[in-house]
Amino acid sequence: MDFPSGQHVRGDTLTRDEALDCDVVIIGSGAGGAASAWRLAEAGLRVLVLEEGRKWEPHEVSTRQSWALRNLYAERGTSVATGNIYLPMPRGRAVGGSTLLNSAICFRTPRRVLDRWQRDFGVPWASEAELNPVFEEVERALAVRKVPEVFAREHNLIFRKGVDALGLAGDFISRNAPGCIGCGLCQLSCPVGGKGSVDRTLLPLALGKGAALFSSTRVEKVLVENGAAVGVEASGLEPVTEAPQRKLTVKARKVFLCGGAINSPMFLLRQGLANKAGHVGNHLHVHSASGVCARFEQVIDAWHGVTQGYYVDLPGRPAVLETFSATPEIYAIQYEAYAKPMETLRHLASCGCMLGDEAEGTVRPGPSPSRSAMTYSVTDSDLAIIKEGMRETARIYFAAGALDVHAGLVGQGPVKSLDELDKQLAAVPLDKLSIYASHPMSTNRMSARREDGVTRPDGETWDVQNLVIADASVFPTSLGVNPQITVMTCASVIARQQVAKG
Ligand SMILES: Cc1cc2nc3c(=O)[nH]c(=O)nc-3n(C[C@H](O)[C@H](O)[C@H](O)COP(=O)(O)OP(=O)(O)OC[C@H]3O[C@@H](n4cnc5c(N)ncnc54)[C@H](O)[C@@H]3O)c2cc1C
Structure with missing residues (x-):
């Protein structure tokens, strides 16, 4: 099929198996996936976001x-x-991920946490000097006050x-x-649409720059050739029973895994990926x-x-x-x-x-x-x-x-x-x-030392080239404050570093 630039497609509406090409395919549309999509699309890349949950509008949700x-x-x-x-x-589990149902609390990453990430895990960009401009951009996009x-x-x-x-x-x-x-x-x-969850903020910004979003679409496998990720296999899901329906095969130059700190490690473990050092799903x-x-x-x-x-x-x-x-x-x-x-x-x-x-x-x-x-x-x-x-x-x-x-x-x-x-x-x-x-973190932690982590500080996994993780699972440690701003900021930094790497 042609790349559905700027559009939302429901995976359950596919009438036959389909194939797509893009620059970056993103697994998950929560805080990390949406922030990555925003930054990558802004850089002019053709970005496809695949989300297993449904897309909800405020008038469709119940207050029960x-x-x-x-x-x-x-x-x-x-x-x-x-x-x-x-x-x-x-x-x-929806377009917007956990941000759809969070309390909208926004804290920047505490300095003591950034210091520890830099000191103990060698994350070079973990400092207020590097991150304050990124926090500001994220907060502006989300209308934080x-x-x-x-x-x-x-x-x-x-x-x-x-x-x-x-x-x-x-x-x-x-x-x-x-x-x-x-x-x-x-x-x-939010029954009145008053919350700036990423389905209403960062994803529309990404779609505005040509990204595409598939909801009710579960990614089942990362395609790997010669030690490098080259795309994914996914299925459209029947929205209520979640039964897999039509297949979607995506070829991409990079795969961003943003399924959250519980789904992302489960995904890697099921496929036996990126776990040579034995840290996936731990910590x-x-x-x-x-x-x-x-x-x-x-x-x-x-x-x-x-x-x-x-x-x-x-x-x-x-x-x-x-x-x-x-x-x-x-x-x-x-x-x-x-x-x-x-x-x-x-x-x-x-x-x-x-x-x-x-x-x-x-x-x-x-x-x-x-x-x-x-x-x-x-x-x-x-x-x-x-x-x-x-x-x-x-x-x-x-x-x-x-x-x-x-x-x-x-x-x-x-x-x-x-x-x-x-x-x-x-x-x-x-x-x-x-x-x-309510805030799982750190199950694919990043570290500058291969033996200590699943990803490098730029988000790419140590073991699989072009497989990048950009969600709450990469935090080296716990935060002590609500994490969504940290997730979006880390994903922004990771996405920009991947753009710079080419
Ligand atoms: C009830 C609640 C309240 C919260 N309140 C706050 C708050 O007020 N402030 C704050 O800062 N944080 C809050 N949080 C936490 C914050 O929302 C999360 O830390 C943040 O959203 C995590 O981002 P993420 O990208 O790692 O994962 P998520 O936002 O959870 O997104 C992951 C997405 O990936 C999708 N996915 C997973 N696997 C696949 C697959 N194989 N194929 C396709 N899609 C897949 C999932 O369906 C999900 O939509 C709250 C969380 C909860 C649950």
């Missing part, structure tokens, strides 16, 4: 959690890592009240949600998080207002406390003692401690192309910081006038003082904590 899990989340929202705890690890107070609403403002009362240095969070109306449904995608880092809920006299209605609008750093730790809101049913499950009478839900505010971990897990292919098998065990030192963050969150809520605070510990109810909470936290075994992890 169950619908979102079924249609927008990989593995129907059931992916979990097992170890000394069950760790839910959701991720997106600080949450306006008017959209923060009570569940963010009550947290700020506690932060101010304790003299801490908190702030409103910067977000890529220029059309946000504060309806609190970000993690079900899984996450941001483990645990939320604390507080009950106030006044009405909060946490589901109104920006989902995550205010933050404060946990001093001296690679961790940040961020407010969050969820749908009423999630509150009722997580903080059961607050669920009756239902009226109580209107008086709750919540905030989570999100930690850049030192622990490492693994990702392996699961029993079918879309299933993962992951392991992860929380270490004692990471657990100590999570508990410290939960205590600090409770201290902030008490300073804001909370009646009581619920740490979501299984079998434990709310407490009225920090002393009581300390006793609960000291006695609770790890598996009674509700820990959650």
